Amino acid sequence: MHRLPFVDVLAEQQDSSRKQDLASFEYTFQAEITNVYPLTATEKLYQLQIIDPGERQRFSFQPGQFVMLELPGIGEAPFSISSSPIRHGDIELCIRGVGNLTNFLARAPRGTIVGISGPFGTSFPVEKMQGHDIMLIAGGLGLVPLRAPIFAVLENRSRYGNIDIIYGARNPAELLFTYQYDMWRQFDIDLSIIVDSADADWQGPVGRITTILEQRIAAASNIGKNTYAIVCGPPVMFKFVCDMLIKARLPMQQIFVSLERRMHCGRGKCCRCNIGSTYTCLEGPVFDYWSVMNLKEAI
Amino acid sequence: MTARERTYLGVPVSKPRAAFFEFTSCEGCQLQLLNNEATLLDFLSLLTIVNFREAMTEASDEYDIAFVEGSITRDDEAKQLKAIRGRAKTLVAVGSCACFGGVNQLKNRFNDLAWVKEQVYGSHAIDTREAVPLSAIVPVDLSIYGCPIKKEEVERVVTNLVLGKSIDYPRYPVCMECKANHNVCLFDLGEPCLGPVTRAGCDSWCPSNRFGCWGCRGPAEAANVRQLRQIMHEHGFSDEQLLDRLECFGGFADYVTELKRAAKE
Amino acid sequence: MLFRVFAKDHLINLYDILAVNHIVGPLCKGLDRQGAPLYDFDFIYDFAELQLDYTATIHSLKRFVLPPRETLCTFDLQKDGWRKQVDFNAYKPTVYFGLHACDINALNKLDKVLTGNVYPDPYYAAKRKNMFIIGVGCTPQPFCFCKSMGTDSVLHGFDLFLTDLGDAYFAEIHSARAFAFINSLECREPRQSEHQRFVEVAQERKSRFTCQVDTTDLTKILDLEFQAEVWRDWGRKCLSCGTCANVCPTCYCYGIEENVDLGLQHAGKTRHLYSCNLIDFAQVAGGHNFRPESHDRLKYRYYHKHRGFVEAFEESLCVGCGRCGQSCLASITVPEVIASVRGEGGDHA
Numbered sequence: 001m002h003r004l005p006f007v008d009v010l011a012e013q014q015d016s017s018r019k020q021d022l023a024s025f026e027y028t029f030q031a032e033i034t035n036v037y038p039l040t041a042t043e044k045l046y047q048l049q050i051i052d053p054g055e056r057q058r059f060s061f062q063p064g065q066f067v068m069l070e071l072p073g074i075g076e077a078p079f080s081i082s083s084s085p086i087r088h089g090d091i092e093l094c095i096r097g098v099g100n101l102t103n104f105l106a107r108a109p110r111g112t113i114v115g116i117s118g119p120f121g122t123s124f125p126v127e128k129m130q131g132h133d134i135m136l137i138a139g140g141l142g143l144v145p146l147r148a149p150i151f152a153v154l155e156n157r158s159r160y161g162n163i164d165i166i167y168g169a170r171n172p173a174e175l176l177f178t179y180q181y182d183m184w185r186q187f188d189i190d191l192s193i194i195v196d197s198a199d200a201d202w203q204g205p206v207g208r209i210t211t212i213l214e215q216r217i218a219a220a221s222n223i224g225k226n227t228y229a230i231v232c233g234p235p236v237m238f239k240f241v242c243d244m245l246i247k248a249r250l251p252m253q254q255i256f257v258s259l260e261r262r263m264h265c266g267r268g269k270c271c272r273c274n275i276g277s278t279y280t281c282l283e284g285p286v287f288d289y290w291s292v293m294n295l296k297e298a299i
Numbered sequence: 300m301t302a303r304e305r306t307y308l309g310v311p312v313s314k315p316r317a318a319f320f321e322f323t324s325c326e327g328c329q330l331q332l333l334n335n336e337a338t339l340l341d342f343l344s345l346l347t348i349v350n351f352r353e354a355m356t357e358a359s360d361e362y363d364i365a366f367v368e369g370s371i372t373r374d375d376e377a378k379q380l381k382a383i384r385g386r387a388k389t390l391v392a393v394g395s396c397a398c399f400g401g402v403n404q405l406k407n408r409f410n411d412l413a414w415v416k417e418q419v420y421g422s423h424a425i426d427t428r429e430a431v432p433l434s435a436i437v438p439v440d441l442s443i444y445g446c447p448i449k450k451e452e453v454e455r456v457v458t459n460l461v462l463g464k465s466i467d468y469p470r471y472p473v474c475m476e477c478k479a480n481h482n483v484c485l486f487d488l489g490e491p492c493l494g495p496v497t498r499a500g501c502d503s504w505c506p507s508n509r510f511g512c513w514g515c516r517g518p519a520e521a522a523n524v525r526q527l528r529q530i531m532h533e534h535g536f537s538d539e540q541l542l543d544r545l546e547c548f549g550g551f552a553d554y555v556t557e558l559k560r561a562a563k564e
Numbered sequence: 565m566l567f568r569v570f571a572k573d574h575l576i577n578l579y580d581i582l583a584v585n586h587i588v589g590p591l592c593k594g595l596d597r598q599g600a601p602l603y604d605f606d607f608i609y610d611f612a613e614l615q616l617d618y619t620a621t622i623h624s625l626k627r628f629v630l631p632p633r634e635t636l637c638t639f640d641l642q643k644d645g646w647r648k649q650v651d652f653n654a655y656k657p658t659v660y661f662g663l664h665a666c667d668i669n670a671l672n673k674l675d676k677v678l679t680g681n682v683y684p685d686p687y688y689a690a691k692r693k694n695m696f697i698i699g700v701g702c703t704p705q706p707f708c709f710c711k712s713m714g715t716d717s718v719l720h721g722f723d724l725f726l727t728d729l730g731d732a733y734f735a736e737i738h739s740a741r742a743f744a745f746i747n748s749l750e751c752r753e754p755r756q757s758e759h760q761r762f763v764e765v766a767q768e769r770k771s772r773f774t775c776q777v778d779t780t781d782l783t784k785i786l787d788l789e790f791q792a793e794v795w796r797d798w799g800r801k802c803l804s805c806g807t808c809a810n811v812c813p814t815c816y817c818y819g820i821e822e823n824v825d826l827g828l829q830h831a832g833k834t835r836h837l838y839s840c841n842l843i844d845f846a847q848v849a850g851g852h853n854f855r856p857e858s859h860d861r862l863k864y865r866y867y868h869k870h871r872g873f874v875e876a877f878e879e880s881l882c883v884g885c886g887r888c889g890q891s892c893l894a895s896i897t898v899p900e901v902i903a904s905v906r907g908e909g910g911d912h913a
Contacts, residue, residue: 004585004659009689009690115648267682278872307824475805494805
């Protein structure tokens, strides 16, 4: 008989790791929304717990990595993890309601089961930064991917030099994670917050994030040698902040950014996040500034 | 039905009161809605239908969503449409007539409407004016394109409406779907087609049946009509043939004006 | 590799042996305006339908391994959660009878990104692993530039490759399955004269390629000419219709769509092949479009194929089959675009 044998890709004799890869492509973890905290009018912080206790413990990620979150029939999208890496499969995602998935999620009650796959992408090399000063510069929603590296650094605070967090938002009502600022400051962190336009209660500085950065750069000692910078925010901010850091002679390979792109798969397939040659989901979302320079249209 | 609220993933699902209306049209789009018996019951269970002349006799004036078919060709229609707009939270234009004026707006091509009236209606004078889309009279929230509309698309729109999902139309041209259906290009077979500039979503209904596209769904975003004109010329078709198609459903009105100007030069 | 020779009239025997399986091959779909045949790949039910001397097919083989629309999984909504069913949509092995070298090379290139990468794609893999591929030598067409892309011959990725020696087929055998099938025909090992004839046929074919693309330093030139005005000229012609990506044997970009059934009890996740030329390809949630202009999108298509993929895999994501140029109503062809970006050729706008 000349009937060709049917090959079942999952059952086929391959090395076991590869088989698992194939299986995990579609078989995402189920996770439960355990808590939801509104942060601003549009952003909420979701606490998610991977349901399977074994998977929950095995789930590990590096700060800066993202997961794909799926609501069946509604959609799937990438979100950077903003919880501490030591908490494994108990993750926190800060999500703004802008699209189908995120708006539906905003209406989902506690206890809703979502699909989580990942973690995917590159991370901030926080271990390499040990022994150095770190400047974390965030604009608007840019604080979200920076929260994981902030936690990672705080957990080993003694291993790092000066830590500056410079955070800018359009107005005080849009500031994220306000309840944590005092806690961060207790760890000997220089946290500066600036808004574009103040409201009646605002006591802090008003203006552009670059004004603060300028002061910090002036205050820093031997910035080119001692400092790493982590930058995330809207494209215009990226440009001004990075230009300023470069001018202050911070080497490009010591500046890290996190880029946002549309992603449909998170697995280096669908091309939606492809910037000419680079998959943001595989080679990013965290890039050093040298790589960004080589990405056309990146920021 | 029990009073218990339906939910999806724990989120309450609305069951909006819906009404269907028709103005100058063939009512074919409404018939399309009743067409697929396999899904009709599920479809009807998503809505509380309070007014649907094609399907029921009772009627009510309280509704959340109004599905409106047809173009506006008389003053009393305009008045009625405004009343519907006043009651409905969401007004959906259904089909090419409602979206663009449809085939009805072809009469607008005649300069002398009085002469047309006489030719068509003779001594039975009818109050009729230029055919216009709903959007010329009132703001329209959603458009369901096509002549006729596709039932599947309406089902998707309604499901998304009740779930609170946004309604997303394909923004690309019909060619994309036509190639996905691995058709032979009609230009290769010697027939003209508006597929390269018309909004997709019909699953290349006509081209798949070897019938060149007439643009019933209106222009795709970034429709390159200038290039299509050149393509038509290269394939031996005239500006008149292109205009005939572009003007048929009214969706390309802006492009037609530009093209006529270009054709004169 | 093992070689065998068999008489041409035995080909039908090979077909009959394999006909117990699904067979896909080139067949004639009609005539164009000039009366020339239009070929495409489809299921074959009769040996007489099989047109092994076909010029080129309109569409590639892609729809059999990467369907334009594919349901990846379905969900059952339950009271306290949901269950997910995954189906790789591969049920039967299929024989692909009569593929040209470019199309086999295209599959090899797709393998690199879809199965050889960090996260293999099981939907693709399941279909790909159930292929039995018989290649045939081609007749170079005026639009084929596979020779420039190094894909005019193929070294692996097939079971059997047939070269027409006039009265007999020269078969390159690349798998144990193929060896078994060939041995059930009346065949023999090739003689020295047939070796020579095989080399002659290959050389004669090679000499008939007329279309060329200069790929020297192309990755760098694309970077250097990123802002070149010619991109805008091509952008003005482009219909942003995605035809090129659809007929391309190696374009694999896709989008994911999720939909809830009318009854609200089931949902599904569908993958539909997309094209980087479509207007909303690079649009993110919230509305920002990274490539709103048609020339930007067209440029990125070239960037991905001729620069990005080369950087990642040391080869281009283009096999030079010329289908995109043949199908493009606006007559945008790869050789012309690349020549214009290199500053060669005349006026294209």
